[in-house]
Structure formats: C-alpha cells, structure tokens
Amino acid sequence: MALRPVLVNIKALDDSVVGRFWAEALGWSVSSAESGETNLGRVGFDWRDPVGVRVDVVAVPEPKTATKNRVHLDLATTSVAHQAELVARLKALGATPAHVGQGDVPWTVLADPEGNEFCVLEPREIYRDTGPIAAVVVDCEDPRAMARFWGEAIDWTLHEVTDDHAVMRSAKGVGPYLEFLRTPGGKTVPDRVHLDLLRYPDDDQEAEATRLRALGATDLDLGQGDVPWKCLADPEGHEFCILARRS
Template sequence: MYLENVSLDAHDPRLLGRFWQGLLGAEPLTDGPDLVESRLAVPGGPVLDLCFPSVPEPVAPAPRLHVDVAGGTRQGEVVERALALGARPLDIGQGDVPWVVLADPEGNPFCVMEERPEYAGAGAVAALPLSSTDPARDAAFWAALTGWRPVPGSPLTALQHPSGLGPLLELCPEAAPKDAALKNRMHLDVRLEAGDDEDAVVARVVELGGREWEPGWGRLPWRLATDPSGNELCLLPARRP
C-alpha cells in the first residue's frame, strides 16, 4: 500500500484546484466541473495526487488536516504569490509565529512555513499536519498503511516517504476530540497494490486501532475507514494491470 492522494472537498473544484496548482506548481491531470486532479511529484521521492471533488457541505472551522506550504528563504515571495492567486490573510489566534497563516479561495486555512532543517527536500509541500489524540499510536497506524518512516529529530511526531524526500506527515496533539458528526474536509487516500486483500487490509486497520467507516453513502468502488483518532481515509483498490 502507499499514500496516493490528498483530497480536499470543494464547492468549486476548478476554482480551488487551479489555485493549488498555481501555488504548488502541480501538474494538471483532470479538469472537470465535479472533480479536478493534479499531480505533485518530488524527484526521487513520492508522487502525490491532489484531488478536489465537488461537495455541498460548508467549510468547517478548525480543520484537522491542512497543508503547510514550503516557504523557506523565499517565504515572502510564496505568500505574495498565494495572495495574487486568491488567498487572503487569516487570523486563527496564531499570535507572533514565524509562519504565515492564509486561507485559500474557499476559506481553507494553510500555512506558508519558514525555513526548517526537517523540511529540506520536502518539495512544494513542507508538511501535512494531522490532529491526533495519541501521536505515537497514530504514527504507527499511518506507517503500517503507507510505509512512511519516522523522522528523527523532528519536533513533532512525524513520518516521511522512505526516500527521505517529500512532505512530512506530522501527528499533532489535538486541542479537542473529533466531532464524529463532522467529516474532515481534507483527508488522505491509501492505494492498495496487486496482491493486497481488501478484507485483510480493513482487518489490519481495525487491529491498529482504526475502524471501517460506513456513512450510508451506498456502494462505492473503495472502502472507507478512520484512523484511531477518527480521521477519515479511503482505501482505494489496487490498479488493474
């Protein structure tokens, strides 16, 4: 299995998808009214697809997963580019911090990060911070599903692609438990590989503290689950040869 997608619900997939393509320099894949997809590849490292499906639900406050954009020594330039593409400054009570908090055109918060040693080689996305009730437990869960490895010396419990390149998946101690009635607007998708048995994978999810998630949406071509902290994820079937 491997981490394939970062999926962000959108009211206007083209508006949101083109914003993130422009900001991150991602390669366009599909551009439909109900789904926009683009590809973010780190040479020698992971390939992640950014998916923007159309959904009617409003943007919820305090998202549990968001994007930290790499700024580094060019942080100011990245902020200016984001603003030119339609972002706006956002105050979430962050106070005096070295990163810059913005909202994308649909109000989803993201950060433009300062230079940090752990982001060397990350590419356009420095990190994907994910709220967790137990970072060590959830790191073990995501490592088992993705093959990503612990990042030594990171101030937060974090995983990264085995190449040592690409964004960090940071497990952040949460301020409040997840509201089970609210779906995360941004979530991660894991792709099964040839030979992976779907039922065995779901059983492994449960063994690691997650659960199969059945929201009553009818039959889907993939399985839905949550991690031990209640964050949703999709288990996509293996690609056909």
C-alpha cells in the same frame, strides 16, 4: 502488507476553482478535470507507483464550517524572500489571512478560496527537498497513539515521536512529511482534507481494510454507496480511504 499515501483529498463546493488555486499554489499541472473532481500533480507523477503525493479536489454540497480543519498542508520555502513572495502570490490567487490562535510565529497562516487553512513556513532545512508541500499535518490528542496506528498502517518511516508530535516520511526519503501534532480538543466535524491510501499490486484491498480494523480503524459511512474504495477512520476519527487499483 502495507499501504502508501498517494493522494491528499480536499473537499470543495467548487472543485475547479479550488483545484486551480492549488495547482497554481504548488506549481503543479491539472492532470484531469472531470465533473466534480479536479486532479493535480507534478509532471511525471504515477499514482499507481507513487513517489510523494498528488492532490485531488472533490466537489461536495456542504460548505466548510467555521471550525478549523484538523488536517492541513504546510508549504515549504527556501528563503525569507521566497516566503514573502509566495505569500504575496497566494493572496493574489485568492488566499486570505487565517487566524487559528497562532500568535506571533515565523510562519504565515492562510486559507484557500473556500477557507481551508494552510501554512507557508519560514525556510527550514528539514524541508529543503520535499517539494512544494513540506508536510501533511494532522491535529490529534495523542501523537504517540497515532504514530503506532499509522506506523503499522503505511510503509513510511517514523522519524520522531514525543508526547507532543510525531513525524513520518516515505522510506525513500522523498516527498512531504506526515506530522501529528498534539492539539487541544477532539474532532467534531468531518475532515475537509484527508489522505487516500493505495495498496501494493499483490495485496488485497479487503485484507488491508481488515488489517487496519484490527489496528483500531473503524468503517465509515459517508453516504458513499457502492464504490470501489474503502472508507475508514483512524482511532481518533480522521477519515481516510483505501483506493482500488485501476489501470
């Protein structure tokens, strides 16, 4: 029994605007655009048997607060020139500089058109084959505890864990990394960005939810009502969903 990260879910007041931004930013196509939800991914992505992740932008009525998101994307680059070109292109698409106390660092911190922070990294060998998303980064108080929970929750491989960070990636060695960084302060507002997980075809959704509760997850009521997915939070309160499988 295990789950696989399949979607990065981003909340937005205007999903079409934010969805178009991220499609252009990542070089992906919009695979579907229904009222209140814009889906985008690389060509050939099959969410039922995922290799890597897709991005879904979902409309919500609440704007982002001034509080920094505790989950964000890091974008990969292949050279210093590529980093500069990507930053310039993203700004032309509507990104703005973001200041999150980063100081003098080799990466560039930006925000999408609704203020969701993300980083454009300097070229790093570890991210040479991830595709446009180098990592999904989660701020946390205890990376070791998060590695224990997520290492049991999903079928990704734990590559490194210290007091300050933990790093996981698909056992297939493709797609982005999932990284947990020790960050001062706990979670105070709902996540604007979260992961959606998918069970294997022969596994049971409720059994998976029960298994994760035993690991420390808690049920989450976001006013979602009667929906086919399960909303939970990890031991530090980061929201995630277990999706229903559908054809």
